[in-house]
Every structure is written in C-alpha cells, then in structure tokens.
Amino acid sequence: MGAVSLSGVSRTYAQERATGQTRTRRGTGTTGNPERAVRALADVSLHADRGEVLAVVGPSGCGKTTLLELICGLQSPDAGTVRSEPAALMPQRDLLLPWLSAVDNAALALRIAKRPRAQARERASALFAELGLAGFEEAHPHKLSGGMRQRVAFVRTLLSGKPVLCLDEPFGALDAITRAEMQGWLARALAREPRTVVLVTHDVEEAVLLADRVAVLCARPGRVVAELEIALPRPRARTDPAVVALRERALIALGLGGDS
C-alpha cells in the first residue's frame, strides 16, 4: 500500500503574457488558445511506499513544484488520480514568518492545531537541540543563516505531524558546503524519525545520496523518463563508486551523460 500514488496525472496551465512578465493561471485551456497552454505534467505515474524516500529530479520546468502541490492537495489534476496520505510541504523558500521567533515558527503547526503555546514551544525546542539550533530559539528569522532557516522550516514541516513530507528543493538556495552539511543532517534526521518523503531536487547527487528511489522527469511537458532503485546502505558517501555509477545513470536519463 503506497503512502503516495499518482497515476496518469496531467496538469495544464493557461499562460498569459502581460507587461513582460509570465504569469501562470489556473485553468484548463478555457481561454481557447491551446498554443498558450503550458502542460506542466503529462501522464505522470509515481508512487512512494510508507517510510520510503522518493526523489524526483529533473530540469527546471519539469513540473516538480506542481507535483508537490498536487500531493499536498493545493491543486487538482486535470486528468488522472492523486492519492496521498496527509502531506506537509516544505517550500523552496523557507517562508518563515518574520514576526515570529525561530521556535514559534517551528511550532506553527502545533499552534494551528490549537495546542497551548508553551507546550508547542517545548516540543519544537526539543528538536532544536537535536538539529544544532540550540541557543537560537528566540532569534527572529532575519538573524539566522540560510542553513538554519531551512532547518527551522524542516522542523515546522516535521511537527505538522503528517505522515508524508514534501520537500521542494530544500537546499537549492544554499552554498555547496552548507548544502553538503544539510544533506548529511537530513539523512540523520530521517534515520531517527522515518517518514514518507517526496524530495524534489535538481541535484542528481543529492537524490542518489538521500533517496530509496529516484524518478527522473523531463521538461515540458513533465514526464517520468526513468526510475532508479537506490538499494545502497546508509550513510552513503558521494565518492562511493556505486553512488557515482547511479548518479551517472540518472544524468544519462536526463540526456546529460557525463563524458560519453
């Protein structure tokens, strides 16, 4: 029984160009101009079992964010079915609320669930210590580094208590060194507290290091062109020949095969 399953999912946006900016608008070609319609996803079938980490890699414009919003119920597909256990989204931008302290941001889901504030903060604080955020509980987001903000956003996602976590390029905006640290940290966090994870990334190496399975999408329209099982023990090293080989296979599926 999959925690997340998509079958034959398509999603199309009507696109309008106005004042030099491209805006997308929900719709199914109701403007009657099929050339302007952008197919974000075409006949995508995917699934993730309970406790599995599914990575979705692909170039920009392959509908990765659309995919996550479908799983989180923020959008509906034009065709096909999306079935998922309740899912929480960790968006690409951390979207921390600037008026709340780090710990209050992390505890947001608990506050929304009407838990008493002290209790909510206590639960978030406990995770802060584990994730190297101790001492920054009362700091406001603009005082935190990018890596710390992402960790706070992750704690917020974790504390939503939802069985499925949708992570949208969680480390995309970080520098290479911080990103490597954060990948190791996420791997440990998931080892401690297993969840079903759909991890969207454009970093093939990140996908191979963290996931149980990697789905490779191509762009415009987004379609699944390959699925790779990553049956390697954890923790994984990026220099491990098996990791390198799988990374190469994923790159070939993307049409970017290394030296060959």
Place this chain on the structure above:
Amino acid sequence: MRRGVLKALPAVLLAAVALGAWELYVDLGGVDPALLPPPHAVAAALWDNADLLWHNFTITAEEVMLGLGLALIGGFALGVAIHFSPLLRRAAYPHAVGSQAVPIAVIAAPLVFWWGFGIFPKLFVIALICFFPVVVTTVDGLAAVDPDQLKLLRTLDASRWQAFRFAELPAALPAALSGARIALAVGVIGAFIAETSTATTGPYAGLGHEIMADLNSLQAPREYAATAVLFLFAIACFYTLTVAERRLAPWTTRPGGDSR
C-alpha cells in the same frame, strides 16, 4: 541619548536658519509685523500666554487623541472588513474615497444638532479626516501578503481566521501603522478644522478656536504662538508613533535601515 540629540540636530539647525531669515525679513521692513509677527514677538507671546496656551493645548490634544483613536479603530476595522468581503469593498470603498471630499462646514450643522456643543462633533470630524489613510494602508497591507505564505498555512490546515491571525494581520501591521502616522499628521489640522467649524461653548476651547479668535482680534503674535504649539504637537505625535511602531513591528526595522 547623545545619539538622539545628534539625530535631531539637522532639524534644529534648519529651524534656526528659517527663524533667523524670518526675523531678518520682518526687521528689515519686508512686511508689516501686524500681518507677519517676527519670531521674537511670537516667542514673547508664547511665554506671556503660557497658561492659556497650555490649557487650550490640553483640550486640542484630547480631541486629537480620541479622534485619532476612533479613526484608527474604525479605519482598521473597515480595512479588515473590506479585505474579507469583496462585496463590501465594492460597496463601501468608493464612498470612503468620496467622504474625503466632503467640506466639514457642510456637515457641521447637523453634527451639532445631533451631538451638541461638546466634544463629540469634533471627534467625529477628526475621525472623518483621519480614517481614510488607515483604511487604504490596511487594505493594501492585507492584500500584499505573500501568497506562498498563505499556501503554506493551508498545508498546515490553518483556518481562514488562523491565516489572518498568523500571516495577514502581522504582515499588514507596518502598513497600517504608516497609515496611522499619516492620519496623525492630518489629525492635528483636523482638530483645527473641527474646532473652527463646529460651534463651541466657552471662550477657550482648543488651540484652533483660540487661533480663530486671535485672528479676529488682531492678536497676531499669540495666533502664531498657538500655531507653533500645534506644529510641535504634530511632530511629537509623529515620532511617538514611530517609536511605537518599532515596538509593535520590530521585524520591519533592519539594523541601519532607519530611514525616518
């Protein structure tokens, strides 16, 4: 404290230069002192009539505070209501704009008929003059919330009210406070208009009333002294609210980003 003095220095210097030029202009016979009293005469009038001016100041200050309080509460409430109800927006917004064009003298008579010679007609007039910037900035501030932020709150199962409470309300607060500062600046002249357009019992009923009385009895220095008190009062109010804004919305003041 020393830094505060240094910050006020440019304004004090500018005032000194302007007053000096004014003094010279009148002393050198540029204008009849009965029409434009020189600053030293105004200062003398300020000194000689300190008790009278203080008494009238307390009356005007009370009007401004209460009228402004009404405007802030009413304007903010209307802004929030308009944000929640597109119907109300279409129904009430045009009239809120139009209300700003209504000459107070036109409605003064019915106001006095309903509420008499006391403070209530004046409060209404001040509130009418002040509420509009609060409505506009509140509506705009509420609408300017990051849509991704609201999307995130939806994935955390926030209700409409919780989205308002956690995201929209704090996001709109700085804008609403800016509206309040504009309202304050016009509130002081609003008090003048209120005092001079609605009839009053007793000879000394606020600085505006006094200014009109002095104008009619050719007491130019005292008239200017009362104006100087209004001038300083508006400045004091404005900066008090700026300080309050820093306490209420500290996340908007970045280090070194003080542009006020």
